[in-house]
Amino acid sequence: MDFFLQLLVNGVCIGLLYGISAMGFVMIFKASSVLNFAHGELLALGAFFFLSLVTWGKLPVAAAFVLTLAGCFLLGFIIEKFFLRPLIGEKLIFVIMLTVGLAAMFKGLILLIWGGNLHTYPEFLPEWLELQLGGIYIAPVYSATMIISVVFLLLFGLFFKKSSQGIFMRSVADNQQAALSLGVHVRRVFALSWAIAAMVACMSGIVLGIINGVNVHDLSAIGLKVFPVVILGGLDSIGGAIIGGIIIGLLETFTGGYLSPSLRDVVPYIVLVVILMVKPYGLFGLVEIERV
Amino acid sequence: MKKLSFHPCGNFREDYAQELTIFETWFGRVALAVFILLLMTAAPFFLKSYLLYILNNIGIMAIAAIGLNILIGYTGLISLGHGAFFGVGAYAGAILATRLGLPFYVCIPAAGIITALVGMVFGIPSGRLKGLYLTIATLAGQFIIEYVLIQWDWLTKGTMGITLPSPELFGLKIAGDKAFFFVIFISLIAMTWFAVNIMRSKYGRAFIAIRDNDRAAEGMGIPIFKYKLLAFAVSSFYAGFAGALWAYYMVSITTEPFNLGLSVEFIAMVIIGGMGNIPGAIFGATFITVLNEVLRFATGVLMNVSFVTNMGLNMAPLREFVFGLAIVLFILIEPKGLAELWRIVRSNFRLWPFSY
Numbered sequence: 001m002d003f004f005l006q007l008l009v010n011g012v013c014i015g016l017l018y019g020i021s022a023m024g025f026v027m028i029f030k031a032s033s034v035l036n037f038a039h040g041e042l043l044a045l046g047a048f049f050f051l052s053l054v055t056w057g058k059l060p061v062a063a064a065f066v067l068t069l070a071g072c073f074l075l076g077f078i079i080e081k082f083f084l085r086p087l088i089g090e091k092l093i094f095v096i097m098l099t100v101g102l103a104a105m106f107k108g109l110i111l112l113i114w115g116g117n118l119h120t121y122p123e124f125l126p127e128w129l130e131l132q133l134g135g136i137y138i139a140p141v142y143s144a145t146m147i148i149s150v151v152f153l154l155l156f157g158l159f160f161k162k163s164s165q166g167i168f169m170r171s172v173a174d175n176q177q178a179a180l181s182l183g184v185h186v187r188r189v190f191a192l193s194w195a196i197a198a199m200v201a202c203m204s205g206i207v208l209g210i211i212n213g214v215n216v217h218d219l220s221a222i223g224l225k226v227f228p229v230v231i232l233g234g235l236d237s238i239g240g241a242i243i244g245g246i247i248i249g250l251l252e253t254f255t256g257g258y259l260s261p262s263l264r265d266v267v268p269y270i271v272l273v274v275i276l277m278v279k280p281y282g283l284f285g286l287v288e289i290e291r292v
Numbered sequence: 293m294k295k296l297s298f299h300p301c302g303n304f305r306e307d308y309a310q311e312l313t314i315f316e317t318w319f320g321r322v323a324l325a326v327f328i329l330l331l332m333t334a335a336p337f338f339l340k341s342y343l344l345y346i347l348n349n350i351g352i353m354a355i356a357a358i359g360l361n362i363l364i365g366y367t368g369l370i371s372l373g374h375g376a377f378f379g380v381g382a383y384a385g386a387i388l389a390t391r392l393g394l395p396f397y398v399c400i401p402a403a404g405i406i407t408a409l410v411g412m413v414f415g416i417p418s419g420r421l422k423g424l425y426l427t428i429a430t431l432a433g434q435f436i437i438e439y440v441l442i443q444w445d446w447l448t449k450g451t452m453g454i455t456l457p458s459p460e461l462f463g464l465k466i467a468g469d470k471a472f473f474f475v476i477f478i479s480l481i482a483m484t485w486f487a488v489n490i491m492r493s494k495y496g497r498a499f500i501a502i503r504d505n506d507r508a509a510e511g512m513g514i515p516i517f518k519y520k521l522l523a524f525a526v527s528s529f530y531a532g533f534a535g536a537l538w539a540y541y542m543v544s545i546t547t548e549p550f551n552l553g554l555s556v557e558f559i560a561m562v563i564i565g566g567m568g569n570i571p572g573a574i575f576g577a578t579f580i581t582v583l584n585e586v587l588r589f590a591t592g593v594l595m596n597v598s599f600v601t602n603m604g605l606n607m608a609p610l611r612e613f614v615f616g617l618a619i620v621l622f623i624l625i626e627p628k629g630l631a632e633l634w635r636i637v638r639s640n641f642r643l644w645p646f647s648y
Contacts, residue, residue: 035424086624092423093370094623097563100556101619108613116609224552227428266439269432276417276429 007257008250013142015249017208019242020149021222022229023156024201030173030236031193034084037099039201040223041106044216046072046202047209048114054121068206069199076198080191088190103220110216119214141211148207149242152200156238169193173236228268232275234285243283312492328481336473344469346585351476352538354577357561358487358570359530364559365568366491367523368503369418373430374558376437377528379550381407381535383441386454386545396459396466400479400536407532408525410437415524419517422506434552441547453546456539472541479537480574483530487570490526499523503568560615564622566631575630583618587611 025039036042049071053064083102087095160166171179172189180186205219212218225248233244248268256264281287305311315321335347360374385403388394394402414433418426441448448454459466466475490496498519501509510516539545557580565576591608626633 035427083620083624090627092427093364093559093563093567094627096370096424096427097559097619098623100559101616101623104556104612104616105620106616108609108611108616111609112613224431227431231425231428262439262443266435269435272432273417273429273436276421276425276432280421280425 003257007253009138011250011253012246013138013145013249014253015246016142016145016149016242017204017211017245018222018225018229018249019245020145020152020204020207021201022226022233022241022245023152023238024197024199024204025226026230026233026236026238026241027156027193027197027200029230030238031169031197032084032190033173034095034099036197037096038103038106038223039226040220041103041110041216042072042075042198042201043205043208043223044110044214044219045075045106046198046205047214047219048110048119049202050206051114051119051121051209051214055119065206068202072198072202073195076195077191079198080194084194085187085190103223107216107220114216116216119209121210121214141207145207145211148203152203153239153242160238165189165192225268228272228275230282231272231280232282234282236286237282237284240282240284314488314492332474332477336470341469344473346581348469348472348476348541350578350581351473351480352534352541353558353561353581354574355480355483355537356531356534357558357565357573357577358483359527359534360558361562361565361567361570361573362487362490362499362530363523363527364562365566365572366496366503367499367520368506369415369422369520369523370424370427370559371430371524371527372427372552372555372559373414373434373437374527374531375550375552375554375556376434376441377407377411377531378535378538378554378558379441379547380410380437380528381532382539382545382550383448383454383535384532385536385539386456387447389456389459389540390454396461396540399459400533400540403536404529404533407535408529411524411528411531412521415521418520418524431552434555438547438551441550448547451546453544454539455544458543459540466540476537476541479533483533484570484574487530491570495519495522500568560619563619563627564629566629569629569631571634572629572631575634579618579630583615584611587614 021039021043024042025036028034028036028039046068050064050068053059053067054061057064059067079102083098084095087098160170168179168184168189169192171182171184172186176186179189208219208222229244229248230241231244232247233240233242248271251267251271252264255267275282315324336344339347356374356378360371363369363371363374381403384406385399388399388402389396414430414437417429421429442450444450461475464471466472491499498509498514501512501514502516502519502523506516561576561580562573563576564579565574566572588611591610594610595608622629
């Protein structure tokens, strides 16, 4: 029973991580219908910015965190402005391949600058985050993750429900032409959503880096794990991303624990195919029926 | 009445036969024949073995890229699993050759057919999905096939790899770059001929109709699902054929090369070459293979420059960066690819000194 509970807790923790990583992805898709294959590299960029500021720049953690978020906000703007804006209205394959090309570029850059080794952050999380419930141990990083993901989920929920920019974003996602004719600045919304999404991605990259250490290959692999998560949750639902993440995380840990460790990495993709066949728009995605 | 002339200066077609013709003028036909003749007679005897090796790789990759172009460029279905299908072909060929001891000329087409069946299985989601959902489904297919290749030990020998016997054709042993050059390039010509002619047939027109507007195609009575599966089958047949050739050429294979990176390279070939253009796939395969070799050479040189080594920089990731940059630049600057550039250059020569 303890084994089961420990797997359950681990699964939820890993799942929350997937959920957080998927949030930025979903935001980009929601606002501009771009499937971002460079998401894993965005995570890695955030993690490495933070790493450089903390270890080489010797900045205090809070300052480094804020600076990284600001840098990534800018990066998102730049990506949208120079690479994706020329492709508005182009064929799907060009948009997909552009993000694939960007992924290769970012990965090459990161490897050139920081190398492919595993880096770790210095310890900075406070002691009181370490939880011990009965026989189950929750490491401080995991409780920090839970807190961060809940906070961000609330923040984004409020942002999309209450703030005018959030409502503009939703309107653009819903119907671009109608939004344009009602006076929404669609280009600014695209730029802003990329900037915010890059910021969220960087934040999740930092969280992942705290837990697993910072390594380009691992982080870009997580960028691909995001696909089963978002398909399960629904491509355009942020809450769905978190729930999808938790389900995929649980699936992974339980197959790893009870069936076979080698099956662990491929189970999400098998589930992905099944979901696509049965319920292509996921649990919370917007259903568009087209029978061709 | 075709004359030995350059392209006409406008559209003077009068019937469907002229619309369907592959070579508009005899000039193109003769030029291609001369080029093939030169390639076949000069290349294997005058080129160094390393250059011949690159040329052979280009030939194999071009076959697979033509297959992917039928799927992406003509039918409009984006597949991220082509590298895995290439691997399925390589393993099918290797297993048929080692376990069943089948001869070379049976193995290669049989591997193609097996891959076509696998491709159809992974094409089934296209019945319900399209656009980016289908792309994600093929991405899953890539990972599942990779997993099966590694884990199905007794058949694929897992990470150990398989060593193939050297092939025989008409009693001749095929070994070395020179012998393979003929096998690969004769296959490439045959496969190109086949692809070009499929695209002029009823099937090719149905593919194009599905790409341009699937609802209209359905309305015109094209059974969409059947044709999408067919496109998957044809495209995977090409991948499997090329994969089996590659396995024979490389002598021993492991599961490692058939990853997502290879699939991305194939799509890059199709985009850089030109989507919906069969010769374009060959241009793309040439471009990517040559780029890979040049970058390998360049990083090798850079590693030995004392300034770089003193800085402690590792230049190997430069390859990845330049590869990504090439894809991005082509998409932003010339989305129709090298085939379009080639067309522009040709028409400039033809029309010179007038602009049109």
